[in-house]
Amino acid sequence: MDVSEIIIPGDTPGSEWRLPALRFSGSDPKAPKTYIQAALHAGELPGTVLLHFLCERLRQAESEGRIAGDVTVVPQANPIGAAQSHFGELQGRFDLGSRTNFNRDFPLISVADRATLVEDLDDYPATDRLKRQLLHMALGADLVLDLHCDDESLQYAYIDEAFWPEAADLAAALDMEAVLLSDGESSAFEEAVGFAWKYEIPGERQSRLPGKLSVTVELRGKRDVDPALARKDADGLWRFLAARRIVNDERMWDEKPSPAAFSGPAVPLDNVEIVRAPAGGAVLFHRKIGERVAEGDLLATIVTRPGQPDGSVDLHAPQDGLILTRTSDRLVRRRGDLMKIVCDSPSKASRKAGALEN
Numbered sequence: 607m608d609v610s611e612i613i614i615p616g617d618t619p620g621s622e623w624r625l626p627a628l629r630f631s632g633s634d635p636k637a638p639k640t641y642i643q644a645a646l647h648a649g650e651l652p653g654t655v656l657l658h659f660l661c662e663r664l665r666q667a668e669s670e671g672r673i674a675g676d677v678t679v680v681p682q683a684n685p686i687g688a689a690q691s692h693f694g695e696l697q698g699r700f701d702l703g704s705r706t707n708f709n710r711d712f713p714l715i716s717v718a719d720r721a722t723l724v725e726d727l728d729d730y731p732a733t734d735r736l737k738r739q740l741l742h743m744a745l746g747a748d749l750v751l752d753l754h755c756d757d758e759s760l761q762y763a764y765i766d767e768a769f770w771p772e773a774a775d776l777a778a779a780l781d782m783e784a785v786l787l788s789d790g791e792s793s794a795f796e797e798a799v800g801f802a803w804k805y806e807i808p809g810e811r812q813s814r815l816p817g818k819l820s821v822t823v824e825l826r827g828k829r830d831v832d833p834a835l836a837r838k839d840a841d842g843l844w845r846f847l848a849a850r851r852i853v854n855d856e857r858m859w860d861e862k863p864s865p866a867a868f869s870g871p872a873v874p875l876d877n878v879e880i881v882r883a884p885a886g887g888a889v890l891f892h893r894k895i896g897e898r899v900a901e902g903d904l905l906a907t908i909v910t911r912p913g914q915p916d917g918s919v920d921l922h923a924p925q926d927g928l929i930l931t932r933t934s935d936r937l938v939r940r941r942g943d944l945m946k947i948v949c950d951s952p953s954k955a956s957r958k959a960g961a962l963e964n
């Protein structure tokens with residue numbers, strides 16, 4: 607394992623950031639190259655601890671000469687966000703200086719222009735510099751995994767239709783309970799990687815990208831940072847790497863029966879119902895993540911004017927579906943997101959293009 611640090615100078619005198627990148631060299635130049643990062647939203651740590659355990663296995667495999675394709679791991683992709691604290695609370699999602707989501711505004715370029723990402727870096731503030739360095743590393747790979755988590759959530763992923771259904775092996779290996787098929791239309795990290803490949807020949811858009819993968823994995827909820835789950839997910843990712851012949855694990859190839867296929871729902875983003883609060887107040891949830899609901903089922907009650915007659919509002923399921931996520935807040939604001947429900951049919955509500963809240 608080779609550990610190198612990317613130095614990102616701070617925007618004021620006397621400060622700088624250090625971004626460790628862990629590299630495992632493969633023996634087969636034709637094997638796919640893999641890039642995995644976690645905690646781009648700095649407070650989302652299930653992926654960081656997963657990678658801690660995955661690297662243990664990779665180091666062992668490296669010492670036995672069992673790594674075929676290069677693997678680059680950035681377990682904590684956002685030192686800038688990790689250091690942001692506001693009134694005692696970590697603010698790892700948005701850059702406090704610019705109010706920009708750390709997982710948006712990645713440069714949309716062709717992979718042919720990859721080298722330009724790290725040219726004239728002094729022209730950019732630290733946050734943009736960080737984004738350019740991360741994207742530059744990712745575009746050197748064929749398989750790119752960006753590990754996030756939701757608030758309170760099942761295991762799921764955002765996968766561009768360009769990589770589906772080939773990526774069902776990842777969904778099965780990580781035991782995902784749903785896949786949201788995205789349309790690659792925002793500037794999130796995963797979508798910027800997909801964009802760069804689709805426009806490898808500038809001006810000509812490829813809609814299928816065989817042999818490539820760029821995905822945002824939502825490793826359950828932000829409090830699901832747990833030794834058993836981290837090891838289980840590390841084993842899952844290992845199985846994926848073995849099945850794609852990036853690491854050699856003969857035991858796994860002989861394994862019978864072969865790992866189960868992905869059987870969960872894989873739906874377009876339009877089929878996700880986002881249940882929003884019609885008014886602010888204290889929320890009482892009647893249903894949990896992982897439950898299936900029918901149209902009209904009572905999901906939540908918001909106590910808007912406590913103690914007063916008609917002081918609450920009931921919210922019902924807009925259609926049948928699986929409850930994928932739920933907010934952990936209990937004081938909710940008007941139009942705040944309460945739940946995501948995966949449904950068979952498109953939602954009637956409009957949405958902005960690109961990944962939801964990852």
Ligand SMILES: [Zn+2]
Pocket residue numbers: 647650709754755963964
């Ligand atoms: Zn995230």
